[in-house]
Each structure stands twice: as structure tokens, then as C-alpha cells.
Amino acid sequence: MQIKIPATSANLGPGFDCLGLAIALYNSVCIKPSSYYSISIKGEGEQNAKLKKNNIFVSIFYEIYQELTGQKDPFRFEFDNKIPFSRGLGSSSAVIVGAIASAYEMAGVKASRECILNKALVYETHPDNIAPAVYGGFTTSIVEMGKVKTLKKELSSDIKVVMVIPDRSMSTAQSRTQLPKSYIMTNVVYNLSRASLLSAAFFSENWDFLRVASKDCMHEHKRMRQLKELFDVREIALNNGALMSTLSGSGSSFFNLVRANEAAKVTNALKNTFEMFRVEEFEFDNSGFQILKS
């Protein structure tokens, strides 16, 4: 069987730990019954020997597979990784969701997407990347009594992503420890009201509201100071017609949402200024993980 799992961009400005969306940039994994265990990696991580020895996808896959079948059958795993590591593009969530969904598939056990998502929450405690990796589209999620509840809205082909992917990573854990422990009421209302309006804007496709609704006062500024060029990325993107421009997850990538017919203008402006960063256009993904052949 083959599974492909989309990249995701979380937070989207004010939607800390709850808002996310899926991007048509995929990791794919081919899993075949085999007489002995083996692994190959193409693309991101192919030169990292550690990833072959201590592979998180494989560990989670076997944890679930054994839970379902009571067995540890040997498989061959062929990875084709397109999602950059540690760049705020949901590569960990893609690994977790992909491992769980393929373990169910290989075990021959039917599971709803909701079930896969709740399993994934065991490995990643906040749902903002795993939810769009499972469902695709724009997602708004909560965790209630240890379960994820998500509402999804499909993303129109009128809009696209221009992603800026820096040459350096920013650690999520390190980045999280730098955030304040508490927030004053004014700042809470600032983010809370914008996250609500941002959800409403995505659900009603009111693209002109994205710019004001995507402002944040809780985490972006502190995180972006680790890589000061990101302030210029935002300015150039917005000045060239981007509808919104936010840190992707905890960085280091920057997510720029654009009207499809204005993508080239934003892409060119960013490429011209940031020659050291990858600047790439993507469509959105509305499917979530897909199992291509059984």
C-alpha cells in the first residue's frame, strides 16, 4: 500500500494550537510485506543515517500494528519525503498521522478519520497540525475530554499558498519556552476575537477579512525575533497583495495566502529579495491523508 500525507500550516496568526490548514505538498510512504524489515528514504532526510536506525514513522506504525494484530510482521518501508523537517510545515504530524493510518490499513482494520485523529493526539498533544493532516482543508479544533472535535471547510481553488522556507530551522520546543506563561485580558481578547473572525472568514470565504483577522499578539513577534528577516517577508508579501502572511506553526517557514491570480507577483517579489530562502507556490489540499493502493 501507499499513503500520502499533506504538509500543514498551523496557528495562522491568532489561532494558537487550534487553527490549521493542509497544503498540497506530500510525504508518501510505500509499505510492502517482506521477508525481512527494511527501509529506504528519498527526499528530505535521505542523507540522515539516524532516520534509518531510529525512525519515528516505523516505531509508531509497529506500536499500532501490534496493538491491532498482536504481531510484528516484517515490512519494507519506502519513504519519499517532500515536507521539510523542522520548518513549521507539519512534518511530525504527517509522520504520526501517516504511521497510524497505514498501520490500520496494513492490519486490515477499518477506522474512521476521527479515530485516526484521536490516536494521533496521543503522540502530539495539540490538534492544529494533525487535524488538517487527517481531513485536509481549513480546520478549527478543540480538545474536549481527551478527544479532538474538528470542523473543516474545503479551501477554494481561487486561493493559493506562497510559502517561504528559510535555510534554518527554529525549534518548536525552544520556541515555546520563550512564550509568556500568562496573558493579560486585553491580549487574550485580541487573539480570541481574531481567531473567531478568521474562522468565520474561512467558512464564509470572505478573503478580504483575512488580513485583519490574522493578526496575533501572543507568539509570532517573540518567535520571529529568532529570524529577523521574517518581518521583511511579511511586509513584502502584504505589500504585493498577499491576503494574509503568518508564521507557519512555530516557524521557521512563513505562510502567505494569496489570490491564485496574484500568486506570481508575490512569489517574484519574495524570490527577488530572499535569494537564500526557498519560495514556492502550492495549492491547498482538501483530502487529508490518502491511501492510494491497498
Next chain:
Amino acid sequence: MQIKIPATSANLGPGFDCLGLAIALYNSVCIKPSSYYSISIKGEGEQNAKLKKNNIFVSIFYEIYQELTGQKDPFRFEFDNKIPFSRGLGSSSAVIVGAIASAYEMAGVKASRECILNKALVYETHPDNIAPAVYGGFTTSIVEMGKVKTLKKELSSDIKVVMVIPDRSMSTAQSRTQLPKSYIMTNVVYNLSRASLLSAAFFSENWDFLRVASKDCMHEHKRMRQLKELFDVREIALNNGALMSTLSGSGSSFFNLVRANEAAKVTNALKNTFEMFRVEEFEFDNSGFQILKS
């Protein structure tokens, strides 16, 4: 001319200072050119002599009217107030919005609803009641650079309100001072994620999500302790099929959203237990303030 302005319910659980909706319960005011200034009050407040001497509607009306015309013409104001005072039903916002909109109308100056809303923000610093009083429906709002930005979703006739209106008020100002000055990250994410999901649920009409999405950890518990019966109001409403049950604004009323065909069951259960409180069914309002005749 005659203007009617709907009651509103704000916060809706997690949506502190930003979410609100309009209810088909109206204050109406009839304003006529007259040779001398006079005022009459029917309904709520009719026995309160102070309201005739020092009437906020009249003060705001003349402030705006003079600003627009440079004159202070005498009018007769006939109030028919159905929105209870100080019960979390947006009576102040109805007064502010009604006064501003009717001053523009009487001055013969055309103004968009957006203009009326921004004028109203001068008198009430948060937009959660004034936005639905202006637009009707469910509204999610932010304040950006001193201006309100609101997205509205019309409310379906499949749903209704069962409002519980206690015999006592809870002061908004007093109630607000009892809230914490700051919130830890976990609690911020709790409300922020639920306010976003609640907006998504209203915009996508996913009524089954309202119950989990309408939970709050920032203000309701503290406020409800002023009137402990409200905890039982919620329990009885939810046990009898209410889709959500939240403090209306800062109280004292409790807002219960129900499927229209289950309204009677919820109403009866609440009436039977709380004989001292008003329990009333209302439709939603999708128009906002309406000028009935010029």
C-alpha cells in the same frame, strides 16, 4: 419615524467581548417633530422617573443630531421598551444603536450600518452587543485601529432561544472587576479554540458542535456564583435537549439555544423549576435595527 432595535446576547460562552447574536425582542422608539421637547415611556422603565429626566437615548440622539445639523430641534420621543434592563440582554446597546441610527435618520443624513456601528463603539467599547444590534444574526467582531470589523451569519428558523430572565440583576461593571487580570496559556487556548469552533459551528450550521464549543473557563463560573440557581438552569436546559446554554453577556439572564421543535420541552422544564424567573421563547432577529417609517 419609528425605529426598533433587537435585544442581543453576547459572549455565548467562550467568545468574550467578540461573539453575539440578535433576538426578536425589541425596544421601539417613535420620534416626531414637535413644538416642544417631550418624552413618554411604556414597558420596561415606565415607573422610573429618573429615566424621563436623564434619558441616555435622548442625550446620545441630540449629541449626534447636533453634530450632523448644528441644531437642537425639539422632538417628542415615545419609548416602548421590551428589553429588560441590566439582565445581560443588550438594553444599553439597543439604546446606543437606536439613538445614533435615529439621529441620522431625523437629520436626513444617509449612513451605512458600518458607520452607525463605529459611532456606537464610542459609547460602548466592546463590539459584542452593538454588532448584532446593528446587523442582526450571529456576529463575530474585532476592533482594529478603533474600527469594528464584523462578519455576520443569518440564523436559521430551525433554532430558537429559550431565555431565562432572573428577578435580580448583576452589574456588568461589578461583575467585570471580579474577573482575573491575566490568564494562563492553557486557559487562553481553551477559550480561543472554543470561540473559533463556535464561530465555525454557527457559520456551517453544525448545531451538534454548539454544546462543546460553547464552554468557557474565563468568566462564566465566577459570574454565575453571584446567582447560584444559574448552574441548575444550565443543567436542566442541557438535560432537556438545549444545544447550548450560556450566561447572556455578563448576566443575569441565561441564554439557551434549542432546536425549534424542542423549545417547548426546554421551556416547560425550566418554568416548572424556576417559578420566580421569567422563562420565554424567542425567535432570532436577522435584520438588526429597523427604521419602520420615515
